[in-house]
Amino acid sequence: xxxxxxxxxxxxxxxxxxxxxxxxxxxxxxxxxxxxxxxxxxxxxxxxxxxxxxxxxxxxxxxxxxxxxxxxxxxxxxxxxxxxxxxxxxxxxxxxxxxxxxxxxxxxxxxxxxxxxxxxxxxxxxxxxxxxxxxxxxxxxxxxxxxxxxxxxxxxxxxxxxxxxxxxxxxxxxxxxxxxxxxxxxxxxxxxxxxxxxxxxxxxxxxxxxxxxxxxxxxxxxxxxxxxxxxxxxxxxxxxxxxxxxxxxxxxxxxxxxxxxxxxxxxxxxxxxxxxxxxxxxxxxxxxxxxxxxxxxxxxxxxxxxxxxxxxxxxxxxxxxxxxxxxxxxxxxxxxxxxx
Ligand code: PHE
Numbered sequence: 094x095x096x097x098x099x100x101x102x103x104x105x106x107x108x109x110x111x112x113x114x115x116x117x118x119x120x121x122x123x124x125x126x127x128x129x130x131x132x133x134x135x136x137x138x139x140x141x142x143x144x145x146x147x148x149x150x151x152x153x154x155x156x157x158x159x160x161x162x163x164x165x166x167x168x169x170x171x172x173x174x175x176x177x178x179x180x181x182x183x184x185x186x187x188x189x190x191x192x193x194x195x196x197x198x199x200x201x202x203x204x205x206x207x208x209x210x211x212x213x214x215x216x217x218x219x220x221x222x223x224x225x226x227x228x229x230x231x232x233x234x235x236x237x238x239x240x241x242x243x244x245x246x247x248x249x250x251x252x253x254x255x256x257x258x259x260x261x262x263x264x265x266x267x268x269x270x271x272x273x274x275x276x277x278x279x280x281x282x283x284x285x286x287x288x289x290x291x292x293x294x295x296x297x298x299x300x301x302x303x304x305x306x307x308x309x310x311x312x313x314x315x316x317x318x319x320x321x322x323x324x325x326x327x328x329x330x331x332x333x334x335x336x337x338x339x340x341x342x343x344x345x346x347x348x349x350x351x352x353x354x355x356x357x358x359x360x361x362x363x364x365x366x367x368x369x370x371x372x373x374x375x376x377x378x379x380x381x382x383x384x385x386x387x388x389x390x391x392x393x394x395x396x397x398x399x400x401x402x403x404x405x406x407x408x409x410x411x412x413x414x415x416x417x418x419x420x421x422x423x424x425x426x427x428x429x430x431x432x433x
Contacts, residue, residue, distance in 0.1 A: 098157045101131055105161050115172045122165050132158055202408040202431050203301055203420055206328075207284050210303050210404070213327045217320060219282040219305065224267035226286050230257050232266040236387045237344040245343045250290035252298075260288035264304035265344060265401055268380075271306060272388035277395045278309040284404070297417045301404035308380060308390065308397030314347070317377055317398040321351055325374075328411060329356040336371060345378025345399060356410075365410075372410060375402035 094102070105125045112118035125131045135154045142150055200208070211221060224232075230241075239245050249262040267283040283304040292298055307316065318335060325333040333356060337349040353374050355366035362368040377400035382392035405417055412431070414420065419427050 094156055094160075095153055098135075098153055101125070102157055102160050102164075105131075106164050109164055109168045112168065112172070115169065115176060118165065118168060118172055122161075125161055126158065126165075132161075199429055199431050201420075201428060202412055202414070203404050205431060206404050206408040206411065207301065207303065209328060210324070210402075210407075211282065211284065213324050214282045214305060214320075217280075217323070219280045219307075222267055222271055222281050222283050223285055224261070224264065224270050224283060226261055226288075227254065227258055228261040228266045230259060232269050233259060233261050233263065236269040236384065237265055238381050238383045238387075239343045243343060245341070252288050252290060261285075262289050263287055263401060264302040265399065267304055268306045268344070268384070268399055269388060272308065272385070272390055277390060277397070279306060279397070280309075281306045294416050294418070295406070295409070297405065297421065299421075300417070303402050303404055305400045306380070306397060307399075308385070308395055310395060312379075312396045312398055314349075314379060314398065317379075317400065321375075321377070321400065325353045328407060329353055332359065334360075337377075340376060340378075342376055342378055344381050344384045346381045348376070348378035351375045351377055351400070357413075374407065374410070375400055377401070 105121075108121045108124070109118060112121050123130060127133065132154065135157075139147060139150055139154060215221070233251075234240070234243075234246060251262050252260040254260065264283045264285050264287060267281070267285070271279060271281045271283075281304075283306070285302065285304075286299055287302050288299050289296070290298060305320075307320075314337070318337060321335050322333075325335050332354075334354045336352045336354075338352065340348045340350040342348040350373050352371035354360040355363060355370050355372050357363050357365040358370065360370040362370050366372050377398065380397035380399055385392040385395060385397070405420055408414065408420065409417065
């Protein structure tokens with residue numbers, strides 16, 4: 094190699110040896126090998142030489158480049174190894190340190206009961222359908238055999254919106270939407286929020302219901318009670334029984350209130366069941382012929398039953414909660430008690 098090139102190589106080697114870390118080495122390397130660096134200047138000089146001298150000088154520069162590169166690689170390896178071990182040292186993990194505790198959330202009691210109910214009824218072949226919370230008067234009342242002048246409208250204090258719309262007072266509205274959409278067989282489960290102008294320790298203006306609807310040939314009240322017995326066993330314990338009492342809803346005929354034997358005293362009578370041994374848990378009945386007709390389902394061919402329960406009410410009974418407000422206050426001290 095030419096003497097002046099040897100000098101450049103030496104200069105590079107000296108610079109590289111001084112590099113304290115790989116970043117400094119990179120900068121030093123660029124100063125020699127980069128386009129604007131020392132070699133760049135040599136290539137420029139090469140282009141200015143008479144043609145005959147170019148091959149020899151070109152070969153020399155290439156040799157210099159290779160020699161510089163070799164030196165860079167050697168030092169680079171050393172620096173990398175040193176930096177890696179410094180990093181491993183610094184980022185050492187003490188595996189004997191106690192872990193940081195993570196606070197785990199819990200499911201809201203209303204969600205728990207809703208999921209449990211869906212489990213029970215999905216196991217019997219029900220499909221889940223969620224209707225809208227803003228309804229028309231038709232779906233919430235009229236189609237459910239409750240026309241404008243019907244006294245049963247007073248059973249539910251309704252929040253009316255503009256243009257004939259309202260906040261649904263019952264998930265029963267979903268029955269109509271389902272039956273309009275589909276001919277029997279129908280097996281629908283419909284959970285959702287409902288709204289009523291009502292507010293005390295056991296009533297809240299917004300609460301959740303779970304609606305059930307079965308329509309097919311030869312459906313009877315016995316089918317209803319059989320399914321509700323299973324529901325009572327899963328939700329309130331395996332010795333639970335149900336009892337049907339006559340009641341009234343415009344959209345079912347006959348209508349019943351369903352009681353479950355008191356899970357607190359086993360039916361002997363206690364303060365929870367007010368000494369009767371029974372607790373009222375839901376409303377139900379055989380779908381009124383008129384409701385089937387409203388949905389173009391032939392009541393001489395098909396029959397059905399429907400039931401509707403308040404999810405908050407079931408949760409309050411199951412977990413012994415005495416005020417419905419606890420379910421909307423979201424006090425973590427309350428909510429964290431509901432663990433598996
Ligand atoms: N929709 C009724 C209520 O909110 C409950 C119900 C549902 C009754 C289905 C009978 C059949 O009180």
